Amino acid sequence: MKPQFDLIGLVVADMAASLAFYRLLGLDIPAGADAEPHVEVPLPGGLLLAWDRVDVIKGFDPHWTAPTGSSRVSLAFRCDGPAEVDAVYARLAAAGYRGLEPWDAPWGQRYAVVHDPDGNGVDLFSPSA
Structure with missing residues (x-):
């Protein structure tokens, strides 16, 4: 296998x-x-x-250390549409999480990035309207 x-x-x-x-x-x-x-x-x-x-x-792994600087990996969550990207980002921002506010990306998607409590990038996206 x-x-x-x-x-x-x-x-x-x-x-x-x-x-x-x-x-x-x-x-x-x-x-x-x-x-x-x-x-x-x-x-x-x-x-x-x-x-x-x-x-x-x-x-x-007793020698493990947390990475420093920006992450090279992110998780991405597909949303039903641009309004949901905005709403999910707003809900997370209201709870104190920060990132890049929603924008209309040149590749045809509504996009936002929020960082989880450990600094991992979590992308929110949907096709643009």
Whole structure:
């Protein structure tokens, strides 16, 4: 069998804060997961999204350090339309999250970027009106 892409993993400093952010994006994450060291949720299409606390990673890799500077990876959430991009961004901004406010991108999409509690870029997009 050849390897199959199965899971996207995020390393988090504060599990509850990270899960609260992704709940605002609509992921169905059980409330009891906030205190867990590792959490996985299924995504549409069969992939899993997982979170691991820093102490879990350092448990098997004591030399792990958090990256510095800008991230090279982002997660992208497709929205139903430009109005939803704007509404989701507004909801996250009202909760204190920052990023790049929605704009009409030259490649034909309504686009925004919000940073999760660990600084990961989370893109919101839809086809332009």
